[in-house]
Amino acid sequence: AQKITQTQPGMFVQEKEAVTLDCTYDTSDPSYGLFWYKQPSSGEMIFLIYQGSYDQQNATEGRYSLNFQKARKSANLVISASQLGDSAMYFCAMSPLPNRDDKIIFGKGTRLHILP
């Protein structure tokens, strides 16, 4: 069975510093996808970034990058130059790749607080 673990329930980071949010996963599937989402206090869910397990390079999207270490089964989210608006709950998720069972499972989240 697949499992996602986010070990940091909460983090406090000074504005403008880089942030790393941890995510480890467990799966027996040979191919899979990894996702990160943001949920601000207003409640909406925002997709941030995606990494396929077969991708040669780590995914990047603006200030977000996914530090994918396949052997360690980790998919940490890195936010460069953090901003006050980055304060939110962040969820890591994974799914087997297409043509199979396509469920997406989520970690329990990390609440990030950016301090001015």
Next chain:
Amino acid sequence: EAQVTQNPRYLITVTGKKLTVTCSQNMNHEYMSWYRQDPGLGLRQIYYSMNVEVTDKGDVPEGYKVSRKEKRNFPLILESPSPNQTSLYFCASGRPGRGSSDTQYFGPGTRLTVL
């Protein structure tokens, strides 16, 4: 503008009274999905659909039904709601890594209370 519309946004109902939460997307995505979010449990997938007339169970499908008769709509049906279905529900459209969709959009959420 890419949009996922969910209705209603808020609903208070009573046990056993059938209800439907609608979800509609304007991006021609094949993949759509429903999630519920509960404190301490994070998000859990209820059902997903990979295309018209193709639906499958997520992690917590009990007590829910879905249908996908057309690409843009993916309603969530609670035939006989119970208090343990009180939750925040999100519909989503698109799935990175599948087909032509490289992103995923969520609806604004439906806060459901079952008394």
